[in-house]
Structure formats: structure tokens, C-alpha cells
Amino acid sequence: MSAVFKALSDPTRRQVLQHLQNGPLGAGELAQLFDVSKPTMSAHFAVLVAAGLIEPVKQGRTITYHLKLSVLEDALLMFAEAFGLQVTRTKAGKPSGSPHKESR
Amino acid sequence: MNPLFRLGRALLGAALIIGIAVVLQWLQPVYISKELSIRLMGAVFGLVVVVNSNAIPKTLGRRWRVQSGAAAQAARRVAGWSMVLGGMGYMLASLFAPPALAFPVSAAILLTALFAATLRVTRIGTSCPRQ
Numbered sequence: 001m002s003a004v005f006k007a008l009s010d011p012t013r014r015q016v017l018q019h020l021q022n023g024p025l026g027a028g029e030l031a032q033l034f035d036v037s038k039p040t041m042s043a044h045f046a047v048l049v050a051a052g053l054i055e056p057v058k059q060g061r062t063i064t065y066h067l068k069l070s071v072l073e074d075a076l077l078m079f080a081e082a083f084g085l086q087v088t089r090t091k092a093g094k095p096s097g098s099p100h101k102e103s104r
Numbered sequence: 105m106n107p108l109f110r111l112g113r114a115l116l117g118a119a120l121i122i123g124i125a126v127v128l129q130w131l132q133p134v135y136i137s138k139e140l141s142i143r144l145m146g147a148v149f150g151l152v153v154v155v156n157s158n159a160i161p162k163t164l165g166r167r168w169r170v171q172s173g174a175a176a177q178a179a180r181r182v183a184g185w186s187m188v189l190g191g192m193g194y195m196l197a198s199l200f201a202p203p204a205l206a207f208p209v210s211a212a213i214l215l216t217a218l219f220a221a222t223l224r225v226t227r228i229g230t231s232c233p234r235q
Contacts, residue, residue, distance in 0.1 A: 021181075023174025052162075067177055070162040071184045 004073060007051035008080045012036065013044050017053060017077055020067040027056075027063045117152070124148050139203055146198025146210060153191030153214065160184035160221075183221035190217020 007013055012034060019025060019033060031041040045065065048054045055068045069077065125145060132141040161177075161184040190213055197210035 021177075023177060068162050069181075071158045071160070071188045074161070074181065074185070 003047075003051040004053065004076065007047050007053055008073075008076055010044070010047075013048055014077060014081055016044060016048065016065075017067065017069065018081070020054060020065060024057075024064050024066045027065065030065065121148060121152065143199050143206065146206065147195045150191045150193075150195030150198060150210070150214075153194060154188050157184055157187030157191055160187060179224045179227070182224045186217045186221040186224070190214045190221075193217070 008017075015034070016030060019030060027041070027045065030045075031038050034041060036044075045054070045056070048065075049056060053067075053069055053073060055066045057064045057066060125148075128136070128141040128144055132138050136144075161180040193213035194210045197213055198206055201209045
């Protein structure tokens with residue numbers, strides 16, 4: 001469950017889940033929707049996959065991500081979006097849920 | 105997940121429900137009234153529905169997920185929410201509705217949720233082409 005909270009603590013990851021609620025999307029399509037580097041997006045995807053919130057499906061050379069939220073996780077996502085989640089901050093001021101520095 | 109583990113978990117859940125029913129039967133009428141016993145059993149049944157329905161959107165098979173895409177995902181989501189809310193409604197009605205109405209109201213709530221979920225899931229094949 002802590003993996004789910006960690007995954008939902010980051011706004012970018014929450015936005016990824018919200019985009020996937022409209023239907024499955026390719027990794028490239030998802031990455032284009034955000035102003036972050038591809039390695040950063042890959043790290044975000046890895047956190048979401050590890051939490052079991054999305055499922056990567058490989059078709060040829062492309063990876064498509066499918067949403068895999070239970071009702072409780074869906075409700076948690078809505079709650080986190082409405083009220084935010086408590087995220088501990090490191091000395092550098094970055095949220096601990098963030099995989100690494102976002103840059104482009 | 106290992107099928108044996110899933111079977112074991114299902115049997116444990118069934119044993120737990122039967123155990124609760126036996127304990128409630130044993131407690132009445134000395135420790136709790138027959139009415140409270142029936143209400144508590146209704147709440148347990150509602151909880152079972154909530155717990156099982158929570159996983160509906162998550163248990164979508166990989167093959168089915170790939171073939172059906174967005175429509176199936178949306179249908180499973182609606183079905184999951186419908187059944188969870190139906191289960192919660194069943195629990196609340198079982199616990200708090202007037203004795204004469206508790207069973208009909210809770211059953212009506214759950215059947216409505218089940219009907220809505222079934223309707224939403226069965227409509228996928230007719231309304232949305234497979235991707």
C-alpha cells in the first residue's frame with residue numbers, strides 16, 4: 001500500500017493516471033504530454049508499474065500503458081487530486097516521491 | 105497470483121463468513137437480539153460485496169485488456185464503482201433501515217447496482233468496436 005501512496009504523491013504521476021483513464025496510451029504519446037525528459041517519464045512509469053497502478057503491454061517495439069486501478073485506488077487518486085497527499089521533503093526541497101530531477 | 109493461493113484465500117474468506125454467522129447465531133438471544141444479529145450479518149455480506157467488487161477494474165485479463173481498450177476499461181471502472189457503492193448501500197440499509205424495510209431496501213440497492221454493472225459491461229461489445 002505504501003507503494004501506492006508513493007506513486008500517488010507525485011502530481012506528474014497522478015496526471016499520467018488521469019490521462020490513462022480516457023484509454024490506453026503509448027509511452028511516447030504519454031511522454032509528449034509532459035514537459036519532462038524521457039528518462040524522467042520512464043522513472044515515473046516504473047514507479048506506477050511497481051505500485052500495480054498501470055500495466056505495460058509490449059506490442060512490437062511500442063509499449064502501451066493500461067490503467068489498472070482498483071476502486072479504492074481510484075478513490076485515493078481522486079482524493080489526492082482534490083486535497084493533495086502529504087509528501088515528506090528532502091533537504092534539496094524536492095518531494096521524496098519524485099524519482100529524480102526533472103529536466104529537459 | 106498462484107491459483108492455489110487464490111483458492112486458499114477464497115476458502116479462508118468463506119470459512120470466516122460462516123464463522124461469523126455461527127458466532128452471531130450463538131450470541132443470540134442472550135447477548136444480542138435476533139434483529140441485531142440479522143443486521144450484522146447483512147453488514148458482513150455487504151462488506152464481502154465491497155471487498156470483492158473493489159478489485160473488478162484491476163482483475164481485467166491481459167488479453168482482454170489489449171483487445172478491448174478504452175471501452176472495456178471504462179465499463180469495468182463503472183461496474184466496479186457501481187458494485188462497491190451497491191455493497192456500501194447494502195451495508196448501511198442492513199444496519200440502519202427500519203426492521204421491516206431493511207431486507208427489501210438493501211436487496212433493491214444491491215440488485216440495482218448489479219443490474220447497472222451488468223448492463224454497462226454487456227454494452228461494450230455492441231456500442232464500441234474493438235481496437
